[in-house]
Amino acid sequence: MIKSLSAVFTFICLLLPATAYSVETNSISIKDLADKQQANEDVINELTEEPGAGPYDEYNRSTPRSSLLGLAKAIRSKDFDLAVNYLDLRNLPFSDNQKNTKLTGPALAEKLSIVAKRAMSIDIQELSTLPLGHKEDGLPGYRDRITTLMTKDGPVDILMQRVPRGDGISIWKISNATVAIIPELNKEFGYGVIGETLSQIIPGYVIAGIELWQLILFTFLVLIGFVVSYLFTFLLINILQRNQKFNKSRLLKFIVGPLRLLIVVIFVRTTFDLIAPTIVMRAVSETKTILILAILWVLLGVVDFIIYRLADRMRNRGQKDSVVLLKPASTSLKLLLILIACITWIDNLGFEVTALLAGLGVGGIAIALAAQKSLEDLIGAIIIYVSHPVRVGDFCKFGNTIGTVEEIGLRATQLRTLARSVVHVPNSKFASGEIENLTQRDKILYRTRLRLSYETTSEQIKQVLGKLRELIDKHEYIDEKDSRVRFLEFGEYAQELELYVYIKTRDFSEYLAHREDVNLQVSGIVESAGTQLVIQAFDLQKDKEKS
Incomplete structure (x- = not known):
C-alpha cells in the first residue's frame, strides 16, 4: 500500500489546486505548487496508516478519495486498461466500440490524463473519505466534485459518481457526465495536432516530468x-x-x-x-x-x-x-x-x-x-561637480586653509597646502562653505602702504607719487585702469601712501616675481627722491626711548 501510494504521488502533484489560479491561463505559481505538494504528501502519508473505509473493492473504489488515488496509480503506470475501471462508461452520447479507437475506454482515460496534467487542479484534502461522499456540497447525493476546470466557455465541474457495482454494492467512478465531455476537453487542453503526432512517433520517455x-x-x-x-x-x-x-x-x-x-x-x-x-x-x-x-x-x-x-x-x-x-x-x-x-x-x-x-x-x-x-558627502560631491566652484588643480582658500585642489572624491576634497601637507575636507562642509577660488582670478591684487617720515617734504612726496604713477602706467604686468597710488593719511609716526595695483597674471608664482620687481622699483623711486621708508612704528618708539 505504501509503495503504491508513493508511486502515484508524482502524478497527484500535477493535479494540485491553485489559490492563485488564473481563469485566463489555467496557471499556478511555484509557491502554490510547493505548498500543495507538501499538503498532499501529508494526506498520502496519513492514508498509508489508515484502513480503507467502506466495503472491500478490488480496485479500491469505495470512497471518492481512494478511487481517485487508484485512477492516479493506473495513469502513472500508463496502464489505461486498468484506468478504465475508474470511468463510468454508461449511457455515453457516443459509441464505445473497438472499431472507433479514439473513443474506447483506454483512449478516454489517456485523454483524461492529458487534460488533467495540462489544466486540472485537485486538492486531495477536499475529497471525501466516506462511502457516501459529501452531503452538503450542493450536488446530488450520488455525486462529488473533484475540481472545477476553467474552459473558454466557462467553468466545468469534474465529477465523481456513486454507481452500482452489480452485486448490490455501490462504488465511486469518474461520472459519465464528465467522461462524455472528455473529447471536447481534449480539443481545448489536449496536445493538439503537433503534439499528438509527435507523441505517437517519438517514444514516450519522461525526463524530469x-x-x-x-x-x-x-x-x-x-x-x-x-x-x-x-x-x-x-x-x-x-x-x-x-x-x-x-x-x-x-x-x-x-x-x-x-x-x-x-x-x-x-x-x-x-x-x-x-x-x-x-x-x-x-x-x-x-x-x-x-x-x-x-x-x-x-x-x-x-x-x-x-x-x-x-x-x-x-x-x-x-x-x-x-x-x-x-x-x-x-x-x-x-x-x-x-x-x-x-x-x-x-x-x-x-x-x-x-x-x-x-x-x-x-x-x-x-x-x-x-x-x-x-550621503551628505556624496550629495556634496555632486553639488561640487555640477556647480564647479573649484576644479582639480585650482588654488583656493577654504576657511583658514589655502591650497591646491588635488582630488574631489565622493567623500572628501583634498587640498595641498603651501606647507605641502594634505587637508581632507568633507564634501558636505566644502560644498556649503565659503570657497575662494584664487585660480579663477583674472589678475591678482597687490596692496601695501608706503610710510614716509615726517622729515619728507611735500615736494619729495609729489615726486614719489609722480614716479609711482608713471610706474603703474608703463609696467607691462600692471593693470593701469584699476591700479592707483594715493597719499592716504598722516599716520602716528609717518606720512602714509597706499599702493593699490593689480598684477596681470593668474599664476601665483608669476605674481610673486612681478611683485618683487614692483617692490624693487618702488624702493628705487623712494631713494631717488632723497627720502626713505619708515620702519614699523614700535621700532621707532624704541629708538626714541633709547635716545
Whole structure:
C-alpha cells in the first residue's frame, strides 16, 4: 500500500489546486505548487496508516478519495486498461466500440490524463473519505466534485459518481457526465495536432516530468528562435553601423549579447503552447526567470550605453571632472534595476512582496540614518561637480586653509597646502562653505602702504607719487585702469601712501616675481627722491626711548 501510494504521488502533484489560479491561463505559481505538494504528501502519508473505509473493492473504489488515488496509480503506470475501471462508461452520447479507437475506454482515460496534467487542479484534502461522499456540497447525493476546470466557455465541474457495482454494492467512478465531455476537453487542453503526432512517433520517455517529444520540440523552438534573432540582429547591426555616432565594439556587445537573448526568449514564450505544457511546466514558465534575466541584461546594457554617451559629451565640453560622477550614478541605477528584477521574480514565484517591500523600507530607513554623513558627502560631491566652484588643480582658500585642489572624491576634497601637507575636507562642509577660488582670478591684487617720515617734504612726496604713477602706467604686468597710488593719511609716526595695483597674471608664482620687481622699483623711486621708508612704528618708539 505504501509503495503504491508513493508511486502515484508524482502524478497527484500535477493535479494540485491553485489559490492563485488564473481563469485566463489555467496557471499556478511555484509557491502554490510547493505548498500543495507538501499538503498532499501529508494526506498520502496519513492514508498509508489508515484502513480503507467502506466495503472491500478490488480496485479500491469505495470512497471518492481512494478511487481517485487508484485512477492516479493506473495513469502513472500508463496502464489505461486498468484506468478504465475508474470511468463510468454508461449511457455515453457516443459509441464505445473497438472499431472507433479514439473513443474506447483506454483512449478516454489517456485523454483524461492529458487534460488533467495540462489544466486540472485537485486538492486531495477536499475529497471525501466516506462511502457516501459529501452531503452538503450542493450536488446530488450520488455525486462529488473533484475540481472545477476553467474552459473558454466557462467553468466545468469534474465529477465523481456513486454507481452500482452489480452485486448490490455501490462504488465511486469518474461520472459519465464528465467522461462524455472528455473529447471536447481534449480539443481545448489536449496536445493538439503537433503534439499528438509527435507523441505517437517519438517514444514516450519522461525526463524530469517532461515527455521526450516536448523536450525535442522545445529544443527545436529554441534553435528557430536563435536563427530569427541572428537574422534580425544582423540586419540591425548593418543599419546602425552606418551611423558614425555609435561605437561599433560597444554596439556589437549590446546587440549580440542581451538583445539577441531577449529575442530568443520572446520567440520561445510566444510559441510555448505548441509543446502543450503541463501545469508544472507552465508554473515554471510563469516565473519568467529567463525573461527577467534577459530584460535585465538589456537594461544594464542600455545604462552602460547611455553612460558612455554622456561621458563622451562631457569630455567634449571640457567637463572631464564631472565624468567621475557617472560611475556611482551608473552603479546605483544598476543596483536599482537588479532589485526591481529580484522583487518581480519573487512576486512571480507566488510570494507576497508587500511584507518584503515593507522590510526593505524599514531597512532602507535604518541604512539611510546610519549612512547619513556619507550621503551628505556624496550629495556634496555632486553639488561640487555640477556647480564647479573649484576644479582639480585650482588654488583656493577654504576657511583658514589655502591650497591646491588635488582630488574631489565622493567623500572628501583634498587640498595641498603651501606647507605641502594634505587637508581632507568633507564634501558636505566644502560644498556649503565659503570657497575662494584664487585660480579663477583674472589678475591678482597687490596692496601695501608706503610710510614716509615726517622729515619728507611735500615736494619729495609729489615726486614719489609722480614716479609711482608713471610706474603703474608703463609696467607691462600692471593693470593701469584699476591700479592707483594715493597719499592716504598722516599716520602716528609717518606720512602714509597706499599702493593699490593689480598684477596681470593668474599664476601665483608669476605674481610673486612681478611683485618683487614692483617692490624693487618702488624702493628705487623712494631713494631717488632723497627720502626713505619708515620702519614699523614700535621700532621707532624704541629708538626714541633709547635716545
